Amino acid sequence: MSSIFKMSIVTKIFLLFSIVILFLWVIPTTTSYYKNRNRYNQEKEKLEKLDTREVPKDIKHFHSEVFTTYAKSFFDEVSVVSIPNNKYRVTISFPIESLSKFYSFLQNISLDYKVIVEDNIIFRQKDKNISVEMRLKPY
Amino acid sequence: MSNKRQYITITYYKEREFYFLNYAIQTKDGFIPKDIEQFHESDKIKFIEKIRKLQAEYPNHHIVSISLVANQIVAQKSSPNRATAKIFKDTYVIQDDIDVGDIPTTLYFSPFTILYEHYKNILDDKLTLIIGYFDRKLFMMFVTENKIHQSWIIGTRGLTEKQIAERVYKSIQAYYKISYSFADHIEMLVAEENPKLLKFLREELSLHIELSQSNIHNLLHHMASNQEIAKSSYIKSFKKIDIAQNIEEKDETKESSIKKVRERHNLEDIKIDESSKKGIINRFKLFFSKKDDETASILATMLPILLVLVVGTFFHIKNSEISSKINLLDTEINSYKNSVALSSISKNIFQAIGKNGQIRRATISTDGVDLTGIVWGIEPLKMSLKKLYRDGKFTIKPLKNFRTEFSFISKG
Structure with a gap:
């Protein structure tokens, strides 16, 4: 002290x-x-x-071309277009029989890529084909 | 005689990377030097501890050293702003400041002062060049008995003896140019014998050179041997030199009062007194001008605050990082949950429509759905969708062939 x-x-x-x-x-x-x-x-x-996937993968940053290639591994027709406010409009077309594949794909998007799937997914059906339009926002 | 009464002179100097320490017992008949000790500069603490030990053992002492800096000059006037020592009447030696650092020193002499003291008794009206060779420097002065006419310091590091002799000769020539006087003879004082240098000096200068040899410690012991000589120290304020007779031990009170007087006059006290006159801002400035042990103590003072800042900054950065990671994880989880919800709602809608219906357009969100399409058999669809969305509104338009066009809007 x-x-x-x-x-x-x-x-x-x-x-x-x-x-x-x-x-x-x-x-x-x-x-x-x-x-x-x-x-x-x-x-x-x-x-x-x-994450209930059989083989969990690490989440990646979103890149439009990489995502297009990834989506095309599930579906034949995929279009990814950049829109304002750092968002992307994704349009996927597939036969109606592949709907379950789409549900799975939609569910796992956010585990594979750092994106938020915005509300208001638009489905359109013409005969046996479904076209889906959704907006993704990377974070 | 007890240690407490004996007057001793503790001498030291630094040459190259070594400190040399000696002490001698001063008597009325001369001084008795002890063995010289050598300390490497990395053992400076031990060197200072040894001085302290001698101080404690011999309370009646002076600590004496020599200034070996190259920027000393002899002048006819003192300088109020620089360290000045009076050699004799109207003759002073001046250097920038007293540079003993943190080594306790009470008497501090210039080589010029020492040289004059050594040779003063043989000087006359004839011009004599006096050279002192210390710390690889030649301290030269042209002197008559009443005046030091000119002084020089020549460094000799890296020079051969011949080159040194040439330099001395050039100094004599230079002095001749300004004074039109040659030295009649040369007196040279060396700390250690150097016959080769002497040989070259004699060859180069063709003058009579008297060589004298005395180690620095003995020169310093002599300088501190009495009050009169010691007055020519750079350090002017020092305790009176008292070479005691054979006197029995005094009582402790008198010894302790002498010790108090002694403590008041050592260099560190003077230095502390100077700094205590300064304000807090100047204390901060002093911190950055101090050396060695004082710097270490300042660092020790600042250690707590430095430690706290370092630890705080580290955890602040880590906390920011982990907070960002948590935010990312939360976003990931929420976006996944949203995707799962959308997927589930889509599945339910299409299941409700079944194979009997076809969507024209379905806008699906977690808030609700907006459907238009055609179905065969509206009732099952109605029931399914009502189960999912109780508040949903159906609009039905019958078509041909039992088909019904429907639209369904709901807010979730």
Whole structure:
């Protein structure tokens, strides 16, 4: 204790400043970090449970041509067009028998690519063919 | 005589990367030097500890050193803004500042002062060139008994003895140009014998050269041996030199008062006194001008704040990173859930329509659906869609061949 009184005024100021920063900033930040880390692990577990694919793949950034190639592996006619506000209009045509394939494809889009499928998917049917138009927004 | 009464002179100097330390017991009849110790500059702390130990062992002491800087000059006037030492009447030696750093020093002499002291008794009205060879530098001065006419310092690092002799000769020539006087003879004081240098000097200069040899420690012991000589120190304020007779040990109170007087006069106290006159802002400036151990103590002072800032910044960055990752994960989860919902709703709609119907246009969202199409047998479709969307509105238009055109709008 006596050594504190022997310190120079500058040392005391530095020490006081250190203590203030420790309690007002360092400790709350450290606590927040550990809480967030736990939350991150929980969210990750949640996502892993949601992903029911047989072979889970890592999510990728959206790229229109890469996505077109990917979609064409499921369907013959695919069109990906850029529209304002950083969105893409995707049009897919397929025979009505491939509807179940489409449901699966739609479900897994957001696990394969960092995109949000916007509401208002438009289906059109002509005879035995279905055409689907949807809007994707990458994030 | 006890250690407490003996007056000792502790001498040190630095040459190249070594500190040389010695001490001698001063008596009325001269001084008795002890063994010289050598410390590498990386052992500076040990060197200073040894000085402290000697100080504690011999309270009656002076710590004496020599200034070996190259920017000393002899002048006829003192300088108020620079370190000045009076050699004799109207003759001063000046250097920029007292550069002892953190080594406790109470007396600090210029080589010019030492040279004059060494040779003053043989000077006369004839011009004598006095050379002192210390720390690979030649400290030269042209002197008569009442005046130092000119002083020079020549560095000799990397020079051969012949080249050194040539430099000395050029100095004599240069002095002749300004004074039209040649030195009548040369007195040279060296710290250690150098016969080769002496040989070349004699050949080059063709003058009588008297060589004298004395190590730096002995020169310094002599300079601090009495009050009169010691007055020519760069450090002017120092405690009185007291070479005690054979006196029995004094009582502790008197010794402690002497110790207090001694402590007031050491260099560190003077330095502290100077800095205490300055304000807080100047203290911060002083921090950046201090060296070695003082720098270490300043760093130690700043260590807590540095540590706190480093740790805080680290966790702040990590927290930001993990927060971004959490936001990304949340977006991923929500977009997946949305996709799943859309997929499920689409499936339900088409199941409800079944094979008997055909969609013209279906707009499907998580909020609701908007369907138009044709169906054969409206009732099953109605029931299915009503189950899904109770508030949905059907619009029906019968067509030929039992077909019905329908539209269905619902908000989810």
